[in-house]
Amino acid sequence: MAGSNFNIEKLTKAMKHHKLEGETVHPLASLQPDELRIAARVVKAANPGKVCLFRRILLIEPPKSGVVPVLEAEIAGEPLPQGPIRRSQALFYFQGETEFMEAIVDITHERMLGQRHLEGEHGPGDDEEVLEIAKASLESALVKKELERLQLPEGSEVIAEPWPYGSDDTETPTRMSQVWFFLNYKDKKDHPSANFYAHPLDFSCAVEIATMEVVRIDRLPTDLEMTNESQTARFVPNPDCEYAPDLLPGGVRQDLKPLHISQPEGVSFxxxxxxxxxxxxxxxxxxxxxxxxxxxxxxxxxxxxxxxxxxxxxxxxxxxxxxxxxxxxxxxxxxxxxxxxxxxxxxxxxxxxxxxxxxxxxxxxxxxxxxxxxxxxxxxxxxxxxxxxxxxxxxxxxxxxxxxxxxxxxxxxxxxxxxxxxxxxxxxxxxxxxxxxxxxxxxxxxxxxxxxxxxxxxxxxxxxxxxxxxxxxxxxxxxxxxxxxxxxxxxxxxxxxxxxxxxxxxxxxxxxxxxxxxxxxxxxxxxxxxxxxxxxxxxxxxxxxxxxxxxxxxxxxxxxxxxxxxxxxxxxxxxxxxxxxxxxxxxxxxxxxxxxxxxxxxxxxxxxxxxxxxxxxxxxxxxxxxxxxxxxxxxxxxxxxxxxxxxxxxxxxxxGFFDENPALDVPPSTQAVNKSVLANGSARPHERRDSDSSNSSAGASKCCRA
Amino acid sequence: MAGSNFNIEKLTKAMKHHKLEGETVHPLASLQPDELRIAARVVKAANPGKVCLFRRILLIEPPKSGVVPVLEAEIAGEPLPQGPIRRSQALFYFQGETEFMEAIVDITHERMLGQRHLEGEHGPGDDEEVLEIAKASLESALVKKELERLQLPEGSEVIAEPWPYGSDDTETPTRMSQVWFFLNYKDKKDHPSANFYAHPLDFSCAVEIATMEVVRIDRLPTDLEMTNESQTARFVPNPDCEYAPDLLPGGVRQDLKPLHISQPEGVSFxxxxxxxxxxxxxxxxxxxxxxxxxxxxxxxxxxxxxxxxxxxxxxxxxxxxxxxxxxxxxxxxxxxxxxxxxxxxxxxxxxxxxxxxxxxxxxxxxxxxxxxxxxxxxxxxxxxxxxxxxxxxxxxxxxxxxxxxxxxxxxxxxxxxxxxxxxxxxxxxxxxxxxxxxxxxxxxxxxxxxxxxxxxxxxxxxxxxxxxxxxxxxxxxxxxxxxxxxxxxxxxxxxxxxxxxxxxxxxxxxxxxxxxxxxxxxxxxxxxxxxxxxxxxxxxxxxxxxxxxxxxxxxxxxxxxxxxxxxxxxxxxxxxxxxxxxxxxxxxxxxxxxxxxxxxxxxxxxxxxxxxxxxxxxxxxxxxxxxxxxxxxxxxxxxxxxxxxxxxxxxxxxxGFFDENPALDVPPSTQAVNKSVLANGSARPHERRDSDSSNSSAGASKCCRA
Missing domain, CATH: 2.70.98.20 (Copper amine oxidase, catalytic domain)
Known part of the structure; x- marks a missing residue:
């Protein structure tokens, strides 16, 4: 699996596509943009006539057996052996199909190592998909019927919040999302931080993601009962609970003074x-x-x-x-x-x-x-x-x-x-x-x-x-x-x-x-x-x-x-x-x-x-x-x-990794370096007196030398 | 026990001795220097012909039943009721005697409320006493004999470290200290932070504090045995282990850049x-x-x-x-x-x-x-x-x-x-x-x-x-x-x-x-x-x-x-x-x-x-x-x-003490207030683009408005 038996010509050729600022990509480097492009290109080329919808293009963990000799040589200051080839995993769907696909790409040689359908598994989500599901659910007739039942206030905006569907005892073979609904209303609703979560609605829906179809409404419990089956329940207005500073009724507190951190000689890293x-x-x-x-x-x-x-x-x-x-x-x-x-x-x-x-x-x-x-x-x-x-x-x-x-x-x-x-x-x-x-x-x-x-x-x-x-x-x-x-x-x-x-x-x-x-x-x-x-x-x-x-x-x-x-x-x-x-x-x-x-x-x-x-x-x-x-x-x-x-x-x-306190050589904390100051109006602190350290009968004043 | 039935004349009179910057001492205030003086004066006056060696002069916890009405009135903005009298506890020995004494003083009225011998109890220590015990133990013939046995290096300084004696199954009726010994030697021994603890000696001693007499030598175990009874054991030189920055063989690290904290508008407290x-x-x-x-x-x-x-x-x-x-x-x-x-x-x-x-x-x-x-x-x-x-x-x-x-x-x-x-x-x-x-x-x-x-x-x-x-x-x-x-x-x-x-x-x-x-x-x-x-x-x-x-x-x-x-x-x-x-x-x-x-x-x-x-x-x-x-x-x-x-x-x-997040009104964290800066040589961070927030199909860039 490791590529440590490549010859140098192969390696040089392989590396041409993934250099960063003139350096060869280290076997432990994160996936580089050019490497991601190669992976997508190889997958697309391997599937002519189909449109690939990528969910993830990831670096495959490099084989440790191939990486360790490189790291050991780095520590020893010796010539570096060839590292393993760089590989990527692409996770995708074909447009219009529901099979979750995985492809393994040898980035180093720009070639497909294998592709398969991950049977019974589903791909991860992202914000783009979340917004698509939200849109679809709000357009669904089933959801619209629920919203009508609730008799929402005039001018309300309904927010749909898709989640992963989760799993319970019922098997659900297709990829689903569960969607919660919240209300954004009153005069603050156009604020970019309006807190719609303060107004949860009493139903959710299940969405079949491949078709973006709402397949079921689930009513949410609202009282001491395990279920909520009322067909006539209405939205009950409740107070807003905002967190954005410009929406707080009392505004923000005024007595927190600025605190600045500076490093006049630059950072230490x-x-x-x-x-x-x-x-x-x-x-x-x-x-x-x-x-x-x-x-x-x-x-x-x-x-x-x-x-x-x-x-x-x-x-x-x-x-x-x-x-x-x-x-x-x-x-x-x-x-x-x-x-x-x-x-x-x-x-x-x-x-x-x-x-x-x-x-x-x-x-x-x-x-x-x-x-x-x-x-x-x-x-x-x-x-x-x-x-x-x-x-x-x-x-x-x-x-x-x-x-x-x-x-x-x-x-x-x-x-x-x-x-x-x-x-x-x-x-x-x-x-x-x-x-x-x-x-x-x-x-x-x-x-x-x-x-x-x-x-x-x-x-x-x-x-x-x-x-x-x-x-x-x-x-x-x-x-x-x-x-x-x-x-x-x-x-x-x-x-x-x-x-x-x-x-x-x-x-x-x-x-x-x-x-x-x-x-x-x-x-x-x-x-x-x-x-x-x-x-x-x-x-x-x-x-x-x-x-x-x-x-x-x-x-x-x-x-x-x-x-x-x-x-x-x-x-x-x-x-x-x-x-x-x-x-x-x-x-x-x-x-x-x-x-x-x-x-x-x-x-x-x-x-x-x-x-x-x-x-x-x-x-x-x-x-x-x-x-x-x-x-x-x-x-x-x-x-x-x-x-x-x-x-x-x-x-x-x-x-026991060290033989003594590894912080022993941290420089002493001194006022010459720290430049602390007395708080406004606070008393001048007691200064160390020269006599303190010689006053052996009463114990010395315990202080450092600022 | 509380003094809430004092009349105002008495209170005014009582308070005259313990004012701070013109204000009456609050019932919850720490003991004031003048109050401490009163307590000592009252104890001394009550014990003519004796010399009192004070170990502690403390404020006695004011009776809560007398304090709470004052605090409640403060919160309600009502006239304050009279608080309890101020009382002090003095813990002391009479010079040359071994009984541990307690006196209770009514500071408000400058009078002794009672004095007793605390039978079977002993007073706490302090650094002054520690140094006295150390000195006495080093002068003891028993200790000197142990030091001779050890055949310490030429020019060594022996450090005695007195501890509270502790307790075990053997009852020890008189007040004692146990003293550990360490060696300060080599050329760094005159440094004020020379680490003598790196050279522990193989014995301790028990000191009768009243007489400052060493009454027993205890040998310390040094190997796998439970005891150490060798009469010929010698000091075995071992390496110094210093912590003072100027004693470190390699000096301190040079690459920790200063970090300053400032509050240009002053503190918030x-x-x-x-x-x-x-x-x-x-x-x-x-x-x-x-x-x-x-x-x-x-x-x-x-x-x-x-x-x-x-x-x-x-x-x-x-x-x-x-x-x-x-x-x-x-x-x-x-x-x-x-x-x-x-x-x-x-x-x-x-x-x-x-x-x-x-x-x-x-x-x-x-x-x-x-x-x-x-x-x-x-x-x-x-x-x-x-x-x-x-x-x-x-x-x-x-x-x-x-x-x-x-x-x-x-x-x-x-x-x-x-x-x-x-x-x-x-x-x-x-x-x-x-x-x-x-x-x-x-x-x-x-x-x-x-x-x-x-x-x-x-x-x-x-x-x-x-x-x-x-x-x-x-x-x-x-x-x-x-x-x-x-x-x-x-x-x-x-x-x-x-x-x-x-x-x-x-x-x-x-x-x-x-x-x-x-x-x-x-x-x-x-x-x-x-x-x-x-x-x-x-x-x-x-x-x-x-x-x-x-x-x-x-x-x-x-x-x-x-x-x-x-x-x-x-x-x-x-x-x-x-x-x-x-x-x-x-x-x-x-x-x-x-x-x-x-x-x-x-x-x-x-x-x-x-x-x-x-x-x-x-x-x-x-x-x-x-x-x-x-x-x-x-x-x-x-x-x-x-x-x-x-x-x-x-x-x-x-x-549930509050009805909402009590930090809700903390002002937003903004660059206008925080004035952070980019690290030297680090890339300019990506700026939020205007288009980000409108790009609804791909999800918006998640950032605050600096």
Whole structure:
């Protein structure tokens, strides 16, 4: 499969089509626009007489066996071996047909490697399609009949909000969408941020996407009953709930003074001419844009030593806890059904980031196979992260203090009503962090204002006429470690237990020990706060000079609630990563996404980390780790009409990877560099007096030397 | 007990001694210097012929029953009733005597209310005493004999590091200290940050504090044996491990560019003339300095509505997992034995904070009862906290985005080798956060370099000759809620459970519900991630207009490992807050600290939240909540010689306290205000094109209007 036995003539010929600024495309580079064009051209040429409607044109994960020799040669400073050929996967439909097609293209040689119908699977969506479905549903006679029933206020605009259809016990062989309806009315309706979600209508519809036909109306429950079958229900006007600053009745607060961040000597990071290799504070890595995964970090190294071969969000799902039909189907798989890159925001200087900022564009494709630039999809900046380390010698009064600095990569996705802000964050102490902020507008349904719904345990009324069901956000990261080697990765978990009280070994009953367990076979397990269990990626063949234990990086993250859906339910069956915090599998180039590849109306049985971990094969220093974290969102009025961001951060921290604090050489925090100032009108702070450090009888004043 | 029946003449007379800048002292104000002087004067006058050596002069918590009417009148804008008298507790010894004395002084009337010997209890320590004990131990013949045995290098300086003695099964009636010894040698030894901790010696000693006499030498284990009894062991030279930037062999890194934070229009917060009442973004509260608790937040209100009557760190303990004698006694109670205010650092502009900073001083007392200012003990500043909320309307391309802003109160304490950075953080979404950063130098013992210690499960060798035992940091916060009322507080916990699959109520098996349980009696319970359990403080008499459920604030914090010491051990017995995440008790003015009042060599049995919660009395809307969080520190070479700060943050978040997102009126994040800039040399970001928002067929570019 790898192309490492090409001769140089072939390689040179192959490379002619995909060079970037004069350089050969690196085997780990994101798909380039010219490569996307080649893939579309090859697919079109292979299907004469048909019109291809492309849903995705993606880079196929390069075979690791072919990439690693290149990376090892780079580190060793040796001549680079030939990398694997570049390959692309095109996912498409033929115009007027319903079969979901996949083609594999050898970009290097501009040739088709194979094409097939993905039987029983469906392609992902995009905003363009969303708008088409919305239009079609609003034109449907079935929907118009419902709208007439509701007797909407004069001049109302009805907004149709298509979602992936989801899956339940009923098999639905054709590609579908479920569409929610909202009302935009009153005098603010023409405002570009008018919040139509504040006025949910009491029905949804099911759309057959291939024909854009509405095949069914589903009435939504609105009170304590499981169903809503009234044929005479009318729209009940409820108050607007606006979030746009210019629509707020009271305006915005006036007392938040500006806060500016500047870097007079420029930023500390560097982006290579390839547009995605970034170096900062001993870190080097490739930040690849990906239509599905958003950001993929590749070849993350610290001080020239590899740490991670590849890390990315692998999937996320948002199962809702409202069991009432048709709401029971709500369970978005936002990566597999839509794509974290496909739905990326265009980040704006001064809006989405603060300070000194760089931007990377993303690349998607149009339905006809042309490159589409997603502008400013990723922003990059440094931020101060507070106190890094400090110690005061109380005998001398001397304090040494440093600040922590972080490098932040930000991508923000909008999936219909909701926003996810996704961050990879590097710091000056060799820690790596993954942060998620959930914000945007909660998915809501209508609530009969005349009924007390406080007894419904699966949601809350958050505004008059608006019911917000509780839901979970369950995220899964795939982490392919390379702890000081691309060829030697194992996973352990560590538990801390009390020692039994014993006159010989623990005479006073205070002892406790940390026990490490290496994962021997593909399997899944959970975190546990009672034993402080964490999971660690190690190199079993290298030991720390002092501890004599294998070097590694641990994941520091709290154990979160796992998926709540019943094991017989489709939410569970499809959500292959939702029932354990950690899955460990043997490396495979094609096992990249926690719930498998094609999620639109998926019904399980086609792979995912539960399936792969359950194989139970023996590990051979080839571990890939899948980490699940999530939060259960018990809805609040405070989350309405737009939700203050809810933040989760998990950490990757060295354990014996270094022989000392890697932040030791961070320069001291001094006023000469920091140039802080006293707040207006606040008292001048006490100055350190020369006598302080010599006043040994009373203890020295504990301060640093500004 | 409250002084609300004083007449106005008496009050006026009483107040004459304790005014601050012309204003009457508020009943919730911190102890004022003049008040401290009065207390000392009254105690001295009551004990003619004796010399009082003061260990602490503290404000006694004012009776809540007397304070609440004042606060209620303040909110209502009505004339203020008379507050309670101001009282002080003086803790002292008579020179040459060993009885630990307590006096209660009515400051208002300058009179002694009572004085007693606190039998079986001991006073807390301070840096001045630490230095005295160190000096005495170095002069002891027993210690000198040990140092001779070790045959230390020529020109070495021996550093003695006194600790609280701790408690074990052996009762020790007199006040003691245990002292560790380290070596400062080589050519860097005169540097004020020379890291003597890198050279731990193999013995400790026990000091009788009253006489400053060394009464016993304890040899420290150094290998796989439980004891160390060699009479001929010598000091084994090991490498220096320095952290001071000017002592690093390779110097500091040169590529971290300055990052400045400025507020050209000044800060958004205001400190009242009383020096401790702070208003910021609808928040108002009193940030009181306290010798024991460090910072006490009092009367925290939002938009004029009370939220918390009082909140503070109540205690912390650091039990070590090394069971070998004498290390088994290591278990600091840093508030009760030393004091988070007593050990506060002098924070320096440009070192410990970045941006535009205000400072508050602290107040302690000298051994002879004079006020001692702890300069710049608390610093206050605003910080940007990233994306606040965002939503993009994909139909119009319009994005609305705000940033989150935080107000940070910082106090940093140095307790011997270790630093704790303590933060109360307020934000623009009405959330309150408590953050702890642990840094400084780990407590270590000598390790025989010729022995492989990797089989010792209770610690790690972190450098040649240096063994760092695993340990826990267990913190307890006392939270006295006042959810929209000072008179109506209850506690609930909420669990989220899957609904059983059922054809009628949960036909597809996806439903889940959140169940709330109100705490009916004083009791303790734990968090549980499997049910997403969180704890909430509610006002049982006020309901949210939409949810119809009681208004409240929840604590959002991960469940952490609880204390590991055996229930028969002194670590457990003294650590009354370490075995449950949450204790709930009925309010009492005198129940403020999770492990009770006097911790030096405490042996339990004198109160603490375990004891109080176990009373099981019925709650009467008078709940106080004690929250335990902690972390188990499995030591790493990366934590040596100084530890990169380890951060924990817990959150207090409104649940139905508001009717909508309280951050809705935060002004939009715009370039006009933020003035961000492009990174040097980075490509100009894609600009939003006018056509984007009208290109309805392809979806609009998702960006805000900079």
């Amino acid at each position: 560097r982006i290579a001419p390839d547009g995605e290799t970034i170096t900062w504070q001993k870190w080097s890595f490739r930040c690849c844009f990906d239509v599905r995964e958003g950001m993929i970090l590749r070849n993350v190294c610290y001080d020239g030593r590899p740490l991670f071969y590849r890390m990315a969000l692998s999937e996320m799902t948002v199962p809702y806890g409202d069991p009432r039909s048709p709401l029971h189907r709500k369970s978005a798989f936002d990566l597999g059904e839509c794509g974290a890159g496909q739905t990326a925001n265009n980040l704006q200087l001064g809006c989405d980031c603060l300070g000194v900022i760089a931007y990377l564009d993303g690349l998607s494709c149009s339905h006809d196979g042309e490159p589409v630039v997603i502008p400013n999809a990723i922003c990059i900046h440094e931020q101060d992260a507070g106190l890094g380390w400090k110690h005061t010698n109380i005998r001398t009064g001397r304090a040494d203090v440093t600040r922590a600095r972080e490098l932040v990569l930000q991508l923000i996705v909008t999936v219909g009503n909701y926003e996810y802000c996704l961050y990879w964050i590097f710091d000056t102490a060799a820690n790596l962090h993954y942060e998620i902020r959930a914000t945007g507008i909660m998915s809501v349904t209508p609530a009969d204002p005349s009924v007390d719904l406080s007894t419904l345990g699966y949601g809350n009324v958050v505004a008059e006429g608006v019911f917000a069901p509780h839901h979970q956000h369950v995220f899964n990261l795939r982490i392919d470690p390379a702890i000081d080697s691309y060829r030697s990765s194992a996973v352990t978990y560590e538990d801390t237990h009390a020692m039994p009280r014993d006159p010989a070994t623990n005479p006073c009953g205070v002892g406790f020990v940390c026990k490490s367990t290496q994962v021997q076979n593909e399997s899944a397990f959970n975190l546990e706060h009672l034993t402080n269990r964490y999971v660690k990626m190690i190199n079993p063949n290298k030991r720390n000079k002092f501890t004599k234990k294998p070097i590694g990086y641990k994941i520091s993250a709290p154990p979160t609630q796992l998926g709540l859906a019943d094991p017989t339910s489709m939410h569970y069956i499809r959500g292959e990563f939702t029932d354990h915090h950690v899955h460990v599998t043997k490396y495979h180039d094609a096992e990249l996404w926690g719930s498998g590849e094609h999620l639109w109306q998926s019904r399980g049985g086609r792979g995912g980390c539960r399936t792969w971990a359950s194989r139970g094969r023996e590990m051979e220093d080839d571990a890939v780790l899948w980490f699940t974290l999530g939060f259960t969102h018990i809805t609040r009025p405070e989350d309405w009409p737009v939700m203050p961001s809810e933040t989760f951060r998990m950490h990757f921290k060295p354990v | 205001r400190i009242a003339p009383d020096g401790e009442t702070i208003t910021w973004q609808k928040w108002s509260f009193r940030c009181c300095f306290d010798v024991r608790e460090g910072m006490i937040l009092r009367n925290v209100c939002y938009d004029g509505r009370p939220l918390f009557y009082r909140m503070a760190l109540s205690e912390m303990t650091v039990p070590y997992g090394d069971p070998r004698s004498p290390l088994h006694r290591k278990s600091a109670f840093d508030l009760g034995e030393c004091g988070a205010g007593q050990t506060a650092n002098n924070l320096q502009l440009g070192c410990d904070c970045l941006g535009v900073i205000a400072y508050l001083d602290g107040l302690s007392c000298s051994h002879d009862g004079e006020p001692v200012v702890i300069p710049n003990a608390i610093c206050i500043h605003e910080q940007d906290a990233g994306l606040g909320w965002k939503h993009t309307n994909i139909r119009t391309g319009r994005a609305d985005v705000t940033r989150a802003r935080e107000l940070v109160l910082q106090l940093i304490v140095t307790v011997g080798n270790y630093e704790y950075c303590l933060y109360w953080i307020f934000d623009t979404a009405a959330n309150l956060h408590y953050e702890i950063r642990a840094t400084g130098i780990m407590s270590v013992t000598p390790a025989d370099p010729s022995v492989d210690l990797s089989t010792l499960g209770y610690g790690n060798v972190v450098a040649e000759g240096v063994f760092a035992p695993h340990h826990q940091h267990v913190f307890n916060l006392r939270i006295d809620p006042a959810i929209d009322s000072y008179r109506s507080s209850a506690v609930t916990y909420e669990d989220t459970h899957a609904m059983p699959r059922d054809p009628a109520t949960n036909p597809c098996g996806v439903g889940f519900v959140c169940k709330s349980t109100q705490v009916q009696n004083e009791s303790a319970f734990n968090l549980e991630h499997l049910t997403n359990r969180y704890v909430k403080m509610i006002n049982p008499n006020k309901r949210n207009k939409f949810t119809k459920k009681p208004i409240g604030y929840k604590i959002s914090a991960p469940p952490t490992q609880l204390g590991l010491a055996d229930p028969t051990s002194m670590h457990y017995i003294r650590g009354e807050f370490t075995d449950h995440h949450v204790h709930v008790t009925k309010y009492h003015d005198a129940e403020l600290w999770g492990s009770g009042e006097h911790l030096w060599q405490s042996r339990g049995g004198r109160g603490g939240c375990r004891t109080w919660a176990s009373r099981g009395r019925e709650m009467e809307d008078d709940a106080v909540l004690w929250f335990t969080l902690g972390f188990t520190h499995i030591t790493r070479p990366e934590d040596w010689p100084v530890m990169p700060s380890e951060t924990f943050r817990m959150h207090f978040k409104p649940v």
